[in-house]
Amino acid sequence: MRFSPLVDELIQALKCLPGVGPKSAQRMAFQLLERDRVAGRKLADVLAQSMSDVGHCQTCRTFTEEKQCPICASAKRSQQGTICVVETAADVLAIEAGGHFLGRYFVLLGHLSPLDGIGPEELGLALLEQQLASDDVKEVILATNPTVEGDATAHFIADMAKRHHVTVSRIAHGVPVGGELEYVDSTTLALSFNGRVEL
Amino acid sequence: MRFSPLVDELIQALKCLPGVGPKSAQRMAFQLLERDRVAGRKLADVLAQSMSDVGHCQTCRTFTEEKQCPICASAKRSQQGTICVVETAADVLAIEAGGHFLGRYFVLLGHLSPLDGIGPEELGLALLEQQLASDDVKEVILATNPTVEGDATAHFIADMAKRHHVTVSRIAHGVPVGGELEYVDSTTLALSFNGRVEL
Ligand SMILES: [Zn+2]
Ligand SMILES: [Zn+2]
Numbered sequence: 471m472r473f474s475p476l477v478d479e480l481i482q483a484l485k486c487l488p489g490v491g492p493k494s495a496q497r498m499a500f501q502l503l504e505r506d507r508v509a510g511r512k513l514a515d516v517l518a519q520s521m522s523d524v525g526h527c528q529t530c531r532t533f534t535e536e537k538q539c540p541i542c543a544s545a546k547r548s549q550q551g552t553i554c555v556v557e558t559a560a561d562v563l564a565i566e567a568g569g570h571f572l573g574r575y576f577v578l579l580g581h582l583s584p585l586d587g588i589g590p591e592e593l594g595l596a597l598l599e600q601q602l603a604s605d606d607v608k609e610v611i612l613a614t615n616p617t618v619e620g621d622a623t624a625h626f627i628a629d630m631a632k633r634h635h636v637t638v639s640r641i642a643h644g645v646p647v648g649g650e651l652e653y654v655d656s657t658t659l660a661l662s663f664n665g666r667v668e669l
Numbered sequence: 670m671r672f673s674p675l676v677d678e679l680i681q682a683l684k685c686l687p688g689v690g691p692k693s694a695q696r697m698a699f700q701l702l703e704r705d706r707v708a709g710r711k712l713a714d715v716l717a718q719s720m721s722d723v724g725h726c727q728t729c730r731t732f733t734e735e736k737q738c739p740i741c742a743s744a745k746r747s748q749q750g751t752i753c754v755v756e757t758a759a760d761v762l763a764i765e766a767g768g769h770f771l772g773r774y775f776v777l778l779g780h781l782s783p784l785d786g787i788g789p790e791e792l793g794l795a796l797l798e799q800q801l802a803s804d805d806v807k808e809v810i811l812a813t814n815p816t817v818e819g820d821a822t823a824h825f826i827a828d829m830a831k832r833h834h835v836t837v838s839r840i841a842h843g844v845p846v847g848g849e850l851e852y853v854d855s856t857t858l859a860l861s862f863n864g865r866v867e868l
Contacts, residue, residue, distance in 0.1 A: 474733035476719055483715040486708035487686075488700045489693060500758050501687045502716075503723055503732050504778060509685035510720040516682040518713035520675055520698075521706045533702050534673035559672070559699050579703060 477503075529601075531594050532559045532577040541566075547574045551608035553601065555627055557581055557615055565613070573611075576601070581619040582626060593623070595630065602634040609637040616643045616661060676702075728800075730793050731758045731776045740765075746773045750807035752800065754826055756780050756814055764812070772810075775800070780818040781825060792822070794829065801833040808836040815842045815860055 477499065484495035502510035526532065527539040534540075541547050541562075552573030556562055562575050578593040590596070601607055610631045614620035624640055631638040644662030645654050654662075672680075676698065683694035701709035725731065726738040733739075740746050740761075751772030755761055761774050777792040789795070800806055809830045813819035823839055830837040843861030844853050853861075 474723075474735055474738060476715070476723055476734040477732050479715050480719045480723075483708070483712040484686075486701070486705055486712055487683075487697045489696070494688060496759060496762065497688070498686045499719075500732070502685070503719065504758075506685055507720045509682075510716055513682040513685055514713045514717035514720065516675070516678050517701075517709055517716070520679045520702065521709040521713065524673075524675055524679075524702055532672070533676050533699070535675045536673055539673060559703075560695060563672075563695065 526579075527577075530575045530577055531579060531597070532562055532575065541574050544574075547572065548606070550574070551606060552611060553598075553607055553609075554611045554613050555598070555624075556613045557620065557623075561613065571611075573609075578614070578623065581614060581617070581623040583619050590626065595627070598627070599630055599634070602631055602636050607636055609639070612638065612640040616657070725778075726776075729774045729776055730778060730796070731761055731774065740773050743773075746771065747805070749773070750805060751810060752797075752806055752808075753810045753812050754797070754823075755812045756819065756822075760812065770810075772808075777813070777822065780813060780816075780822040782818050789825070794826070797826070798829055798833070801830055801835050806835055808838070811837065811839040815856070 480499045480503075481492070481495045484490055484498050485492065490498070520535075523535045524533050525535065527534045527542055528537050529542040530539060532539050532541075536543070550573040552571075553576050554565065554571055554573060555576045555578065556565070557578050557580060559577055559579075562577060565571050565575075576594075576598050580588050580593055582588060582590070582593065602610065610627065612624040612627060614624045628638045628640075642665055643658065644665055645651060645658065651659070679698045679702075680691070680694045683689055683697050684691065689697070719734075722734045723732050724734065726733045726741055727736050728741040729738060731738050731740075735742070749772040751770075752775050753764065753770055753772060754775045754777065755764070756777050756779060758776055758778075761776060764770050764774075775793075775797050779787050779792055781787060781789070781792065801809065809826065811823040811826060813823045827837045827839075841864055843857065843864055844850060850858070
């Protein structure tokens with residue numbers, strides 16, 4: 471015997487959130503019930519609305535409840551003629567936080583992974599190819615992750631870009647600025663050697 | 670410029686959960702949107718229903734959508750004549766997980782804290798006193814936390830129990846079984862010396 475069915479159900483339901491185990495779910499449920507019902511109701515509303523209304527930007531595939539996300543809808547960003555290809559919507563946020571990139575994005579929502587049945591179609595690459603075929607795009611910057619799958623995906627898109635005579639580049643991977651060499655993992659270190667620049 | 674208003678709002682709303690900062694909120698929002706809309710909708714429903722329907726057990730004050738929680742509703746548990754007083758609903762779960770205690774609970778939902786305006790009334794102590802005044806209760810076990818406030822609360826309730834000639838005890842605090850002495854904090858160690866038992 472534990473709590474009443476509804477409280478048990480709330481604790482169970484909270485476990486669908488990533489990184490939330492039984493103990494945290496319990497703590498969340500009790501905190502909302504005890505101290506923050508207004509915030510709990512607000513979360514329930516926004517969550518229900520998001521799950522129904524949020525779709526994908528028809529240009530870059532990121533999450534939006536509009537036809538186009540604010541970045542694609544900005545003429546200024548599109549006129550740059552540069553598309554940065556990333557794996558996830560979180561990557562867009564990370565790059566936007568830097569504020570250096572002024573073009574627009576294409577969000578794959580994954581990477582090529584034949585064993586999981588994720589091919590070019592699942593990543594929306596036909597849509598990307600249409601955009602590369604138009605005259606508006608001058609350069610593609612590949613910012614997929616430096617993993618086996620991310621690299622394979624980058625190569626696949628690079629070939630596609632070349633067929634359409636679009637300049638293609640891959641962001642540099644290496645020792646982070648301010649990072650101490652001895653604490654950098656060996657894969658990153660290998661990448662930083664391979665990507666060394668002659669002075 | 671970030672995401673569309675609704676996605677931003679979802680990330681904001683998730684931050685009401687304890688232990689969830691901006692990065693985790695973002696990860697939660699994207700995971701639900703990308704992979705788990707069914708679970709997200711379910712969470713929204715259960716959350717909305719819980720925030721409206723879950724109240725307090727009229728006997729022990731724990732969370733329940735019924736008049737009485739399953740433990741108070743069990744004649745077997747009430748007939749034990751023992752009430753264990755705890756600070757939070759989570760404490761009930763922790764003790765129930767042990768399975769050794771067969772009586773019922775009284776959940777204070779806090780501890781005496783005059784500076785925060787939390788007195789006997791806020792902890793439902795009049796309700797507890799009614800129960801102590803009845804002939805059904807033989808013993809009160811105080812399981813409030815071993816803090817200044819928890820101790821003060823325990824003393825207050827102990828006095829109340831004595832006035833009604835109800836046996837009152839406090840759970841033992843000390844070095845946990847399997848715990849190594851050198852890793853136990855000094856307060857716990859002091860409690861374990863004070864509570865030493867003659868052999
Ligand atoms: Zn877009
Ligand atoms: Zn109860």
